[in-house]
Amino acid sequence: MSTVTTYRPTTLRALRDALADGAGGRLVIAGTGTAADWGGAPEYDGVLDTTGMSGLISYNPTDMTVAVQAGMPLATLQETLAEHGQWVALDPARAAAGATVGGLIATGDAGPVRHTFGTLRDCVIGVTVVLADATVARSGGHVIKNVAGYDLAKLFHGSLGTLGVLAEVILRVHPRAAATATLAVRCDAATAFDLGARLIHGSLEPVAVEWCDGTLLARFDGTPGGVEDRLRRARELAGSDATDTADAAADAWAVVGALVRGADGDTVVRIGTAPDRLPALAALVDRAAAEHAVDAAMTSSPFAGAHTVRLRGGAAAAHAAVVTALRTAHPATTVCRWTDGLRAELPAWGEPPPAVAVLRAVKHAFDPDDRLGSGRFAPWF
Amino acid sequence: MVLTNGSFDAHRPPRRELLDDCVHCGFCLPSCPTYAVGGEEMDSPRGRIYLMDLAERGEIPLDRTMAGHIDSCLGCLACVTACPSGVQYDLLLEATRPQLERHVPRTRRDRLVRRAVFAVFPYPARMRVAALFGVLYRRLGLRALTHRLGIVDRLPAELRAAEGLLPPVKVRSLFRRLPARVAAVGERRLRVALLEGCAQRVLFGDVNAATARVLAAEGCEVVVPEGQRCCGALNLHAGLEDDAAARARRLIDTFEKAEADVVVANVAGCGSSMKEYDRLLADDPAYAERAARFAASVRDVTELLAELEPRAPRHPIQAKVAYHDACHLANAQRIRRQPRDLLRAVPGIELTDIAEAELCCGSAGIYNLVQPVAAEELGRRKAANIEAAAPDVIATANAGCLLQVRRFLGRDIPLVHPIEILDASIRGVPLERARR
Amino acid sequence: MSWAAELTEVLGRENVITDPARLRTYECDGLTGYRVVPAMVVLPRSAAEVAAAVGVCARHGVPFVARGAGTGLSGGALPVADGIVISLQRLRRIVEVDPVNLRAVVEPGVTNLDISKAAAPYGLYYAPDPSSQQVCTIGGNVAENSGGAHCLKYGFTVNHVLAAEVVLADGTVTTLGGDSPQLPGYDLLGAFIGSEGTLGIVTQVTVRLLAKPAAVRTMVADFATVAGAGDAVTGIVAAGIVPAAIEMLDNLAIQAVAASTQSVYTLDTVAALVVELDGPPDDVAEQFEQVQEICRAHGCTKVLVAEDAEQRALIWTGRKAAFAAVGRISPDYFVQDGVVPRGRLAEVLGRIAAMADEAGVRVANVFHAGDGNLHPLVLYSEAAGEHDRAERLSTEIAELCVELGGSLSGEHGIGADKACSMPRMFGEDDLATMLRLRSAFDPGGLCNPGKVFPTPRLCGERPGRYRPHPLEEAGVIERL
């Protein structure tokens, strides 16, 4: 690679001009880089850094919507919203590392409250994007309910920088709950699934249900009286193993975040399955890790069907073997962090989804010259 | 401005204002039995109204196609109940059917079946002969034999339907007649005249006896006017307006002589058509006023009983009862609560809901005889829904429904008229015995 | 073989309609102002038959339009002349209810309400509840991204669909979405939902089911002014309360409801809010008090709290029947569907009233106030020659919403009705980019053509002028 051009626009106009500048050639879009590793390793001649576009565009607390430039870190945005008792209902582990709003859309990432609020796809109400040919396009708008035209935000959700650059994002925000409490129960995956199901079917409405490293965490948000009542009833359902001190809960949630982020030398994969696959997946992780002598830990939002597995220690080949075992059983797997040498052992993606032909056609329609994030989805396209 | 009726003639075509009430929202679709079966727009209320509308504008002719979709309507009026916009489909249907009868020649086969039905059903004597034949047919094992030989399967669908409908009547009950007058028990509250019904009288004589007993127990003097004939419901619902009107006049004549406070029907179809006499005879100067008075005095037996403070003590009956809404009661007369309340007031009775309660069982007058395929599917569907509720007894207020549902039940669940349950409760006898 | 003969052969004579009178019953959907007679209607009985029918269309270049229950209010299911209508009314099977994974798999012709009915034995339900839920199909809901009263808290169709089996415009079958919402790749499912039948035909849908809330409290609060009711809505939302639903009816709408069903609404109140809270009992009780206080603070004149399930049902039956019930107080009407930011409710209602006065027609309001999604019903009489005036007013109201920073449509879709207004909300590049998505799915443009996007043939050479967003006018955002 010769010289790499870097663009760091701060305005929509500058962003468009950057894309119009043919000298950039193939571009990789970068936020704070918390997910630079996801999927395939793109080839590029230039870097489009979005972190200069980090401004608040408009925020009207009574409307409960906020418009930001896509390079704004989520954590920064949450601080602003917190002043008005509001938040974007999203708690991804990467937020603590500075992940930007645009980057979180492009990765489709989320945290434990996905159990109730889903991912950013469920909060974004409008976007402005700039395509590879410098076309600027908007979809959606500033109101929470809107069906006019196609929803480009959805399309960009999970696009990993291959369709265009998210420039501006409009989000719906939620009120912060007056009270919150977490119940923690040490238990295996099957018990966790069963207990989680009883909390849900018992209409206790946990805002998050996470099974992390052998502990089920159920968080309740609401009014002080309501939360207390539900926590009590949840404790009754859980039996004697339950703890619910605030300190312990804070620590337990911190473990979830650290596990998902991983550290240098780890491999981290994200897996999507149907909820009831949790026990089988947990067993598979244990088995494969033991077989290949790597240390594995996992955290799951079982009812949102989202799991993260972290592999630590052992050789790249061993990591490759475990990932392959997981991917074979559950094709909807994304490798988010690669241990050294793993890329050489393993293609970036496993079995493609059934609609891969449509994915390919969409990519072609938006970026016919494969200019953006080229190779990110290889070998699919 | 020239008034035109498009493809309709000038004699009472469907009225433009009534057609305009339909806003095409489709809320009526799920309650329409023919739509449930086929899913075709022109066999839905919205589609039928649309066809009428187009015909009224002269954009489509009155032909076999149009007639086919109007014929296939069961007249169950579930759409009227479902419609938030207040479309009076009943009036539209009543206006359209005679037009089609006048302008669209029927196929030969269709004509024959209809003629046979109208030649038998409205006449108790002929009905009795047919039913007697039915009893013998069963008794002598002919039924089993014809089934075994596969003869039934080779009958035309319409005849197969009629064969299947034959109820398990007893010869004795075929010839049972009610006394001309039953005195009120205790102080008389009302004098009521009871309509025996033609098919009813023959096939469900037990129900009439039970009705008279319950009314008497509740303080009504019951008279059964001599010489009463068919109320014309079948003709009315089939678009044979003139026949229906003639029958209405005769019935009014007969019942006026009884000088009763209230005219009571226990067959939903009869009750609903008698309540329409005012409309039917509105253009007849000699009868318009009398018809209005008569129509206003008609009550379904459950309706009347619900109006009367109960007097006779109820004895417990332990049974889980599925109440099936007869269309002509629930939709045409909007009587849903009263029979349920009456049943619930019997100690020991547990009332259970039937899924898709609003969907017609496919009986609807003579529908099961003239549109047997759709009727069969609806009957099966209704029977399956009833069986899923696992009742001990099924109660419904229409003879046609009783016949139709019975035909498709896999299990032998007793079917009764609600009044029979009340009768058993008041008399303090088990339900089975009461029906003997 | 001609395409018509081929379709007849593939599907069977009894599953195709060609008779002119019968075809005419398919010429419009819930929006009867637009009518086009299709060349044929087909009623496939399986996904394979849908795919076969679309395959024939693809080979012969015949446009096709999917149709569910035909309750759409934007002409989305309006046929194309010389094209076919594919009715999904024979795909009405509930394939599976899976209480363990909290989902149901259904065919597209299943009605919205029937999903909840099938889930009820497990204590579960399907959350999005369009007023037309008893009749509209899940296929239509997916196409329109339908919402309903309870979408304020629970979100829209797009938030509750996990996967869709789709027949693409070339007749191939694929699956968008899957077992989990967390899948790699573009969210094609999310983009498909709300695409108004222009990207393919749904032949099976997997929806998420929710556990029924433990407690539900519902009230009707009367207000002496429309502005008071609008401000109360803003107040409730600003207080950090997320009710399951906040609906508003004005006096005309209340009169229509009273004429249609057994009504619990006060006949002479100027406006009424229906507020429903659901969730865990203690939380609900606490916030229910708070909502009543907020209403009182904004001049509420009377509060009716539903005593039992029956009374609650009456409140909702009235609300949900309101559109159609308007048929009782006016021979004809237009339903509008604009959205404004929630803080501007009182303002927009005032302006609509003024515009109505000026135009000399009546406007009834019944709408999803919590979302800012207005449904002004413009009442008129065709016979009295008021059609054009009313139509103009209706369009002006939608465009007013755009002007105030809102949207042309909150849930009914653009369809044939508002395609020509799209340029007021979106610029050329915006629309061109959306069309790139369409071309990826349907390069031949056979799938429900003429909807959503303006065409010169439909709108004339110069469609409406673009209206800058208020933020643009204020110089906060710029359009390049």
Ligand SMILES: Cc1cc2nc3c(=O)[nH]c(=O)nc-3n(C[C@H](O)[C@H](O)[C@H](O)COP(=O)(O)OP(=O)(O)OC[C@H]3O[C@@H](n4cnc5c(N)ncnc54)[C@H](O)[C@@H]3O)c2cc1C
């Ligand atoms: C009285 C009334 C009240 C209403 N209330 C609401 C409301 O509260 N909220 C709301 O959102 N809407 C409402 N609507 C509008 C309408 O009911 C919804 O848009 C509904 O989703 C349409 O469903 P349908 O089955 O009738 O679809 P149709 O009207 O038949 O079709 C609608 C669109 O979907 C497409 N389509 C249908 N089936 C499929 C399929 N299987 N695959 C792909 N495309 C398909 C059609 O091509 C068309 O573009 C209301 C309508 C009425 C008449």
Ligand code: SF4
């Ligand atoms: S009367 Fe019954 S069968 Fe006829 S259109 Fe109405 S609902 Fe359908």
Ligand code: SF4
């Ligand atoms: S009859 Fe009533 S319910 Fe049916 S489409 Fe017309 S207005 Fe709607």
